[in-house]
Amino acid sequence: MKPSLSSLYQAVELRQPIPPLLVGERTNANGSKLFRERLLADDFEGCLRIGLDQEAGGAQVLDLCAAYAGRDETKDMIRLVSLFARSVKAPLMIDSTTPDCIEACLKIYPGRCIVNSINLEDGGVYLRRVCRLLRKYGAAAVALTIHEKGMAMTAADKIATARRIHDIAVGEFGLRPSDLLFDPLTFTIGAGDETLRDAAVQTLEAIRGIKAALPGVGTILGISNISFGLSPASRRALNSVFLHEAVAAGLDAAIVDAAKILPLASIPEADREVCLDLLYDRVRDSAKTPLTRFIEHFRAAKGGETGEREAAAGKERPEAALFQQVVKGDPEGLEDRLSILLGRVQPLAIINDILVPAMRHVGELFGRGELLLPFVLQSAEVMKKAVALLEPLMEREASAHRLTVLLATVQGDVHDIGKNLVDIILTNNGYRVINLGIKVPAETIIEKAREHRADIIGLSGLLVKSAIVMKESLPQYQAAGLRMPILLGGAALTEKFVAESCVPAYEAPVVYCADAFAGLRAVRAFEAGALASTRLAAESREKTTPKPGVKNVEIRRDVPTPTPPFYGYRHVEDIPVADIFPYVNEQALFRGRWGYRRAKLSADEYAALIRDTVVPLYKDLQRRAIEEHWLAPKAAYGYFHGFAKDDTVYVRDGDRIHAFPFPRQSEPPHLCIADFFKTEEEGGDVVGFFVVTIGDAMDRLTHELYKADRYHDYLIAHGFGVEVTDALAEYWHAVMRRELGIAGQEPSEIAGFVTQNYQGSRYGFGYPACPDLEAHRPVFELLRPEALGITLTENMQMVPEQTTSAIVAHHPQAKYFAV
Amino acid sequence: MRYICANCGYIYDPARGDPMSHIPPDTPFEDLPEDWVCPICYVAKDAFDPMD
Numbered sequence: 001m002k003p004s005l006s007s008l009y010q011a012v013e014l015r016q017p018i019p020p021l022l023v024g025e026r027t028n029a030n031g032s033k034l035f036r037e038r039l040l041a042d043d044f045e046g047c048l049r050i051g052l053d054q055e056a057g058g059a060q061v062l063d064l065c066a067a068y069a070g071r072d073e074t075k076d077m078i079r080l081v082s083l084f085a086r087s088v089k090a091p092l093m094i095d096s097t098t099p100d101c102i103e104a105c106l107k108i109y110p111g112r113c114i115v116n117s118i119n120l121e122d123g124g125v126y127l128r129r130v131c132r133l134l135r136k137y138g139a140a141a142v143a144l145t146i147h148e149k150g151m152a153m154t155a156a157d158k159i160a161t162a163r164r165i166h167d168i169a170v171g172e173f174g175l176r177p178s179d180l181l182f183d184p185l186t187f188t189i190g191a192g193d194e195t196l197r198d199a200a201v202q203t204l205e206a207i208r209g210i211k212a213a214l215p216g217v218g219t220i221l222g223i224s225n226i227s228f229g230l231s232p233a234s235r236r237a238l239n240s241v242f243l244h245e246a247v248a249a250g251l252d253a254a255i256v257d258a259a260k261i262l263p264l265a266s267i268p269e270a271d272r273e274v275c276l277d278l279l280y281d282r283v284r285d286s287a288k289t290p291l292t293r294f295i296e297h298f299r300a301a302k303g304g305e306t307g308e309r310e311a312a313a314g315k316e317r318p319e320a321a322l323f324q325q326v327v328k329g330d331p332e333g334l335e336d337r338l339s340i341l342l343g344r345v346q347p348l349a350i351i352n353d354i355l356v357p358a359m360r361h362v363g364e365l366f367g368r369g370e371l372l373l374p375f376v377l378q379s380a381e382v383m384k385k386a387v388a389l390l391e392p393l394m395e396r397e398a399s400a401h402r403l404t405v406l407l408a409t410v411q412g413d414v415h416d417i418g419k420n421l422v423d424i425i426l427t428n429n430g431y432r433v434i435n436l437g438i439k440v441p442a443e444t445i446i447e448k449a450r451e452h453r454a455d456i457i458g459l460s461g462l463l464v465k466s467a468i469v470m471k472e473s474l475p476q477y478q479a480a481g482l483r484m485p486i487l488l489g490g491a492a493l494t495e496k497f498v499a500e501s502c503v504p505a506y507e508a509p510v511v512y513c514a515d516a517f518a519g520l521r522a523v524r525a526f527e528a529g530a531l532a533s534t535r536l537a538a539e540s541r542e543k544t545t546p547k548p549g550v551k552n553v554e555i556r557r558d559v560p561t562p563t564p565p566f567y568g569y570r571h572v573e574d575i576p577v578a579d580i581f582p583y584v585n586e587q588a589l590f591r592g593r594w595g596y597r598r599a600k601l602s603a604d605e606y607a608a609l610i611r612d613t614v615v616p617l618y619k620d621l622q623r624r625a626i627e628e629h630w631l632a633p634k635a636a637y638g639y640f641h642g643f644a645k646d647d648t649v650y651v652r653d654g655d656r657i658h659a660f661p662f663p664r665q666s667e668p669p670h671l672c673i674a675d676f677f678k679t680e681e682e683g684g685d686v687v688g689f690f691v692v693t694i695g696d697a698m699d700r701l702t703h704e705l706y707k708a709d710r711y712h713d714y715l716i717a718h719g720f721g722v723e724v725t726d727a728l729a730e731y732w733h734a735v736m737r738r739e740l741g742i743a744g745q746e747p748s749e750i751a752g753f754v755t756q757n758y759q760g761s762r763y764g765f766g767y768p769a770c771p772d773l774e775a776h777r778p779v780f781e782l783l784r785p786e787a788l789g790i791t792l793t794e795n796m797q798m799v800p801e802q803t804t805s806a807i808v809a810h811h812p813q814a815k816y817f818a819v
Numbered sequence: 820m821r822y823i824c825a826n827c828g829y830i831y832d833p834a835r836g837d838p839m840s841h842i843p844p845d846t847p848f849e850d851l852p853e854d855w856v857c858p859i860c861y862v863a864k865d866a867f868d869p870m871d
Contacts, residue, residue, distance in 0.1 A: 592824075592826045
């Protein structure tokens with residue numbers, strides 16, 4: 001006779017001609033919320049209805065479980081078994097690990113049932129006790145591959161455990177192998193746990209292995225465990241495909257919600273493929289785990305479904321929801337979602353398998369122009385928050401293997417926004433970043449690189465001089481014996497400069513990074529062993545890039561010298577903030593400083609972004625800047641007698657003469673700032689200077705925002721400060737033109753200021769036409785801006801950071817140029 | 820189509836070209852040499868956004 005189970009009404013063969021035998025899983029207080037609620041309400045009839053529904057849905061056996069804390073399991077089971085025995089045709093699977101309860105059920109059940117389950121958790125005491133009952137009542141049993149150390153994870157361990165159970169049950173108690181259904185257990189591959197990526201593979205191998213090693217026995221599996229944590233729709237597909245694979249491997253019985261198993265043929269080919277890739281951990285895209293691809297595939301597939309469904313799915317799968325939260329930069333409900341996930345996923349796995357892939361996705365979107373910098377920073381904020389919540393729960397060593405990147409703004413440079421953006425992006429992609437701050441001498445960088453065992457060094461600097469500092473310090477790194485790659489970034493650097501002037505000085509890769517994501521790409525390339533020094537394409541090597549500008553220029557010498565309202569310096573402290581705002585270069589602020597680039601948007605979409613997001617943001621900042629006194633615009637300026645001699649402008653201050661030597665272009669038209677001033681022989685000239693500041697409140701605010709990991713607000717506030725400072729310089733330059741009586745045709749809009757549609761020019765110290773900051777020394781002697789709270793660092797940079805200086809030329813041909 | 824420099828706000832108008840860099844009128848932005856830079860602030864072509 002074929003091994004079978006039976007109820008009052010019918011017998012069911014354990015080995016179905018067409019496997020698998022379907023065991024209904026919903027009549028389980030631990031697996032079904034509805035069943036539990038009815039049980040807790042003593043609604044046994046309601047519990048029965050769930051059983052009947054399962055049977056109607058195709059279940060051939062019903063798994064019945066009433067083990068629930070606070071309930072009397074035996075009492076409940078006796079009640080349920082009696083009720084089910086009378087009303088359900090399908091035989092029962094008595095799901096309990098309490099021997100007394102099992103025995104009570106076996107006693108009253110009018111048929112042959114199967115006990116779920118036996119195992120080796122306590123080494124065999126429990127197993128032997130239940131085997132005795134199985135023999136006494138003639139029941140079959142589900143045997144879980146659990147031993148003294150826990151659930152067997154690998155196929156080999158699962159098979160070995162099955163053999164031990166088999167040997168006791170068959171060898172010692174004389175049970176028939178055919179009455180044993182081994183459950184090799186499966187774990188979810190839906191939670192992103194790296195150690196479980198091959199869980200399905202191990203389980204399928206165990207099914208084959210157990211059947212080969214133990215002739216006559218059967219196998220059974222709780223199918224839906226495989227997809228725990230995923231969305232309902234995707235679970236259905238994954239469960240069905242997994243069941244199909246398991247049966248192909250020899251599975252005899254499956255514990256499932258039978259009504260939710262889909263025929264393989266009704267699952268679209270593409271769905272089946274991502275399911276199989278996930279089950280067999282087949283990586284098709286090095287940037288995405290099969291799980292990420294699976295989640296994205298089913299998310300895309302459900303795009304057309306209703307929002308309600310989306311919301312329900314969001315509740316059901318915190319993994320995908322967390323991924324989306326990071327991508328969207330939405331911190332709402334982050335803590336709740338993490339605490340749900342932490343119930344079953346390791347903190348490190350949450351970071352590595354959800355958060356980091358999400359940031360990676362954000363980086364890809366940014367790279368494709370589909371996501372703008374401010375949104376990237378919002379994502380990084382959510383990432384940072386999540387990591388901050390998870391880190392205390394992680395073992396220290398877990399984070400010890402991360403790649404370490406040392407960052408510094410080079411000596412003589414106080415600009416840190418670029419370096420800090422790199423820090424934000426790298427940190428939130430899982431790397432360890434040591435941020436040494438600003439004005440860091442090469443010696444310190446070398447020392448810290450050794451101390452922290454840095455894998456990579458990143459150097460940053462905005463000034464023209466910083467590019468030179470980087471170039472000149474490379475031999476020092478080389479001589480110190482450092483051989484880790486060095487990444488260079490900063491406004492004044494170019495690919496060509498790095499390739500030609502920096503790369504040859506250092507043995508290891510020297511890489512130009514245009515922005516923070518280029519830095520991230522370089523770090524990833526290093527990890528992959530594929531980081532190489534910046535090289536120029538052949539064609540650009542041959543070409544010498546011509547600097548913009550007219551090639552032949554005759555500087556007129558007969559320009560009338562204006563008369564300033566005074567000679568010497570003056571300080572102005574009560575500049576109305578409202579007068580400055582009209583001079584803000586909104587295009588540079590929105591697109592440049594803030595990163596609201598047009599990118600992939602249509603003209604209309606971009607206009608809507610500016611109208612609905614950016615302008616309100618800007619207006620709000622303007623309002624707060626006034627209300628909260630962020631801006632205290634001040635100017636120190638003056639007019640002086642002076643003259644040019646060769647490349648130097650000499651400036652008289654009483655009986656002192658200050659020399660301002662300026663560089664000359666090495667290529668035509670060989671311009672030099674001194675060209676725009678008359679010589680002593682020509683009668684001398686009037687030379688203007690100014691130093692303007694918006695005060696230090698913005699510096700403090702941006703610093704606090706950065707410290708508080710408010711990356712988005714940090715970027716916005718910093719950019720606002722930079723452009724308001726520039727607006728102040730533009731405004732003050734206009735004031736000086738008026739005072740000089742040369743404000744004949746002033747531009748009516750900002751675009752006109754950009755292209756200098758006015759008479760004369762201002763040249764900022766540290767910028768292309770006069771890169772040398774040493775000039776600040778005489779400028780400070782001339783203007784005494786210390787009285788306004790403006791000081792110089794040892795490297796001739798001005799503090800507060802949002803301060804700018806210039807020499808003012810009135811000559812109509814004086815315009816911006818680069819040396 | 821006009822393009823705007825995201826760094827400084829300079830607008831490249833193809834109808835005018837860029838006399839500073841000897842770019843004749845009626846040169847589309849796409850046809851500017853790869854190493855063309857903003858005549859005002861010297862950033863590269865990829866720092867430009869389409870305007871219209």
